[in-house]
Every structure is written in C-alpha cells, then in structure tokens.
Amino acid sequence: MAYATTVQRHKTKEIGIGDLPVGGDNPILVQSMTTTNTFDAEATLAQIRRLEEAGCEVVRVTVPKKEDVEGIKAIRDQIKIPLIADIHFDYRMALACLEARTPSGRRAVDKIRINPGNIGGEERFKEVVRKARDAGVPMRIGVNSGSLEKDLIEKYGFPCPEAMVESALRHIETAEALGYKQMIVSLKASHVPTAVACYSEYAAKADYPTHVGITEAGSREYGTLKSAAGIGSILLRGIGDTIRVSLLGDPVPEIDAGFDILRACDRRVTKPEVVACPTCGRLDIDLERIVAEVEEKMKNLTNPLRISILGCLVNGFGEAKEADLGIAAGSGKGIIFKRGVPIRHVLEADMVQALLEEVERFEEATVPLASFVEKEKKKQAKSGLPVLN
Structure with missing residues (x-):
C-alpha cells in the first residue's frame, strides 16, 4: 500500500561485509551477538545456528583473548552469515583476528568492531587500521557513551552527543589519512534521547553507514520497548544501515524484535x-x-x-x-x-x-x-x- 508520508533515507557509502553490501540503497540488516565464550567453538556455533534459523543476517562474537581467535577460526567455515570480531582493550586481538585464517584458507572474520575509547590510544588504532586496510576487511568504529575517551570527557564534562560525534569523526579522519575507507559507525548510548541526537548529528556530517542500537537496553520486555523507541526514532529520520536490539539473555529474540521494528517503521517489511x-x-x-x-x-x-x-x-x-x-x-x-x-x-x-x-x-x-x-x-x-x- 502506498502512503503519502515516506522517509528519505540518509545516503551513505556502500561497504561490503562478507558477501553482504551494507549502506547505500541496500536493505537494512538485522544482526545480533552471541553470549557464549568464543573459545568454546561448539557452543558458539550452536548459538549462531539458532540465530541463523531465526533470520539473523550478521553475527558478532567477542574476542578478548587468544583462545577466542582459535574459536573464530573453527567457526567461520561452518556458518552462512558474516562474522564480526568484537574487540575491547587489547588491540592485539584485532590484529590477530585480521591475520586469522580458517582451515579452508578463508579469512576468519568479515569485519572487526573496535571501541575508540578503550582500544589503547591513537597509535594502536592506526596499527589496526593499517592491518585492516591491507587485509581488505571493514571495521566498525563503535563509539559508546560509557567508554568515551578521557580527553573528550574533560572537554565536554560528560558523554554528550557532541563529544560522541567528535570521537567518531576524528577516528574517521585518522583512518582516511591512512587510505582506509571501509568503515561503519555506531554511536550507542543507553539514554534514548542521547542516542537519537548522536545519530542525527553524525548523519548531518558524515556518510559512512551506521549500525544503530540502544546499548544496555535491559530485560527482554522493557529492552524491546526501549529499543523500539530509540531505534525507531533513528530509523524514522532515515538513518541506519544495520540494527541490533540488545537484550538481556538469549539473543535469539533480538531477531524478531529487530525485524518488527523495521516493519513498524516501514523501513523493511519482510512479512505481513x-x-x-x-x-x-x-x-x-x-x-x-x-x-x-x-x-x-x-x-x-x-x-x-x-x-x-x-x-x-x-x-x-x-x-x-x-x-x-x-x-x-x-x-x-x-x-x-x-x-x-x-x-x-x-x-x-x-x-x-x-x-x-x-x-x-x-x-x-x-x-x-x-x-x-x-x-x-x-x-x-x-x-x-x-x-x-
């Protein structure tokens, strides 16, 4: 059914994650994250398969230590959807993931996600960027209100939208100076108005694709409502190329919730x-x-x-x-x-x-x-x- 009111989508670059194009005019993707220890490849693989069955299109796993790198090597060949390595604190895990190969010889990760506020400083960030550039692997710059860089907290006094957008833009500038442009950006906050303001301000200043979510949304029932309020508000501004509904507990319900939010906002309707x-x-x-x-x-x-x-x-x-x-x-x-x-x-x-x-x-x-x-x-x-x- 055609409606007079339509949402103009924020025009972004197109970035490839594995075989999936993200951004541009491509469908807004629904992703999730495993709750298992990634080094337990069997348990992680079982959870990913449940997510795939539910319709998950991209999955993220945490990689805090060397054993987890071995886990992703064992997992990647056995799943159908792109695999993202989530990196915090230890930039060496990002480097290791970018070098990792599966038994079949393919790259073990299709994208890495780093948090500028806890990756260990600009020089370490640059080292990861160079490695990702040479490997041809995209990166999500995941700014988070709870772990913003110290100098930005000192400058603004608290993790306000201006501080978070400045963090994203300066890391984009650093990466571009090194010849790297395969970036996706997220600016997550648990406070819905802050998150909406962050994405709105970012979209006015940059055109790299965005991953949208409300971090630490909470329990399944309230977290779904809170995510719908936040993600929905952002989607209705035309912003967002991938989304995740971050819920406490089993991640599988996140998938239906994500598709329901897209459907309610008329951004991607996949069922009646x-x-x-x-x-x-x-x-x-x-x-x-x-x-x-x-x-x-x-x-x-x-x-x-x-x-x-x-x-x-x-x-x-x-x-x-x-x-x-x-x-x-x-x-x-x-x-x-x-x-x-x-x-x-x-x-x-x-x-x-x-x-x-x-x-x-x-x-x-x-x-x-x-x-x-x-x-x-x-x-x-x-x-x-x-x-x-």
Missing part, C-alpha cells in the same frame, strides 16, 4: 503486518481470537502486506480501506476490502479463512489502481455490495 483496533465497548466480534489466529497462520509468510482487522463499524470502513487487505466487521459479519474496494461479505466464523484466501490471491491486484477500482466497482454493482466512491 496485522493492524487491529483496540478493545472497547463497541467491539462485537471475537477480535482477539481472530487476530491471534490470523497472525499464527501467517507467521511464515513473506508477503509485505498491511492487513487491517477492525471489529466495529464506527471507524472500520475508513481504516480498513487504508490497508492492502482489510476487514470491517460487526454483529458477527463483515466486509473484506482489497486496496480500498469491498470485495466480499463474510461471516465471523469464515473471516480467517476468507482473509487467508485473499492474501494468497493478492498478486492479482498488481494492475494499476484505477483499472482495479473500476473493475471491482462493476463486480460490486452486480453483487449488491456497497460501492466506494
């Missing part, structure tokens, strides 16, 4: 969106049951449709018309709309099956809207259904 009216005194069908059944039956579909299920006739007709497919119902019966045109009467008992049939047939509606409307009006005039003007 079901819209339902809230429960109120006007409701006179079992809307909760119908919506739950529709969502369950469509959970594996990839049609990027907006489906509206409205349980009364007060707003139902108008709102159902705004969706690709919609039902306006009341008193145990309703009307199904396709692209704003009423196409069939249904009883409450038949609504789910009828809607699923229309989802399967939806490709038939790809003719120009004006032609489709005229055709349907003629059909409705014969059937006795109301004809929309």
Whole structure:
C-alpha cells in the first residue's frame, strides 16, 4: 500500500561485509551477538545456528583473548552469515583476528568492531587500521557513551552527543589519512534521547553507514520497548544501515524484535503486518481470537502486506480501506476490502479463512489502481455490495 508520508533515507557509502553490501540503497540488516565464550567453538556455533534459523543476517562474537581467535577460526567455515570480531582493550586481538585464517584458507572474520575509547590510544588504532586496510576487511568504529575517551570527557564534562560525534569523526579522519575507507559507525548510548541526537548529528556530517542500537537496553520486555523507541526514532529520520536490539539473555529474540521494528517503521517489511483496533465497548466480534489466529497462520509468510482487522463499524470502513487487505466487521459479519474496494461479505466464523484466501490471491491486484477500482466497482454493482466512491 502506498502512503503519502515516506522517509528519505540518509545516503551513505556502500561497504561490503562478507558477501553482504551494507549502506547505500541496500536493505537494512538485522544482526545480533552471541553470549557464549568464543573459545568454546561448539557452543558458539550452536548459538549462531539458532540465530541463523531465526533470520539473523550478521553475527558478532567477542574476542578478548587468544583462545577466542582459535574459536573464530573453527567457526567461520561452518556458518552462512558474516562474522564480526568484537574487540575491547587489547588491540592485539584485532590484529590477530585480521591475520586469522580458517582451515579452508578463508579469512576468519568479515569485519572487526573496535571501541575508540578503550582500544589503547591513537597509535594502536592506526596499527589496526593499517592491518585492516591491507587485509581488505571493514571495521566498525563503535563509539559508546560509557567508554568515551578521557580527553573528550574533560572537554565536554560528560558523554554528550557532541563529544560522541567528535570521537567518531576524528577516528574517521585518522583512518582516511591512512587510505582506509571501509568503515561503519555506531554511536550507542543507553539514554534514548542521547542516542537519537548522536545519530542525527553524525548523519548531518558524515556518510559512512551506521549500525544503530540502544546499548544496555535491559530485560527482554522493557529492552524491546526501549529499543523500539530509540531505534525507531533513528530509523524514522532515515538513518541506519544495520540494527541490533540488545537484550538481556538469549539473543535469539533480538531477531524478531529487530525485524518488527523495521516493519513498524516501514523501513523493511519482510512479512505481513496485522493492524487491529483496540478493545472497547463497541467491539462485537471475537477480535482477539481472530487476530491471534490470523497472525499464527501467517507467521511464515513473506508477503509485505498491511492487513487491517477492525471489529466495529464506527471507524472500520475508513481504516480498513487504508490497508492492502482489510476487514470491517460487526454483529458477527463483515466486509473484506482489497486496496480500498469491498470485495466480499463474510461471516465471523469464515473471516480467517476468507482473509487467508485473499492474501494468497493478492498478486492479482498488481494492475494499476484505477483499472482495479473500476473493475471491482462493476463486480460490486452486480453483487449488491456497497460501492466506494
């Protein structure tokens, strides 16, 4: 369904992570991070495979010591998605990851992530940049409000957006001076307004792709809501080329949460969106049951449709018309709309099956809207259904 309000995407460079292009006009990717010890290759591999099954497109693993470098060597050949090495404090781990090869001879990592605030200073950063440049491996410059460089804290007094953006820009400048331009940038904070301001200010000054997230978001329920508020606000400014919903515990739920945020913001729709009216005194069908059944039956579909299920006739007709497919119902019966045109009467008992049939047939509606409307009006005039003007 076309909407008058669209978000203009922040134009960024295109950077390759393994076989995946990031930035430019490419899809916004959903990534996650393992919670295992990377040196335990078997456990880490098992978790990555669960993430892959959930739809994860890029995965990050922590590499704080030499044993973890051996772990990534064993893992990379056995997974399908790009592998990122997460580096903190010890720049030598970044160098080791950039040199590491798998048993098949391929590079063990597709990208490294470093934190400028704890990598050990400019000279060590430069050494990592040179190695990444020579290896042809991209790097994420991951600025974090909780570990900003000491001189910037002294300059600004606290990790404000201006300080975080300055950290990112000066590291970009250093890397570019060494002939390296394969960078992705993140400016993460746990405070949502700070994170939104950081990404907004960065996007006005640079065009390297961004990885977006709210760090230390919290437990699964609150962390998802907090991430939706923060990541969603940033996405709706057109900013973001990869995202991660950072939740406490098992990382697999992060994937559905990430795709749901993208879908809600209309930035990347990979399955149907079901819209339902809230429960109120006007409701006179079992809307909760119908919506739950529709969502369950469509959970594996990839049609990027907006489906509206409205349980009364007060707003139902108008709102159902705004969706690709919609039902306006009341008193145990309703009307199904396709692209704003009423196409069939249904009883409450038949609504789910009828809607699923229309989802399967939806490709038939790809003719120009004006032609489709005229055709349907003629059909409705014969059937006795109301004809929309």
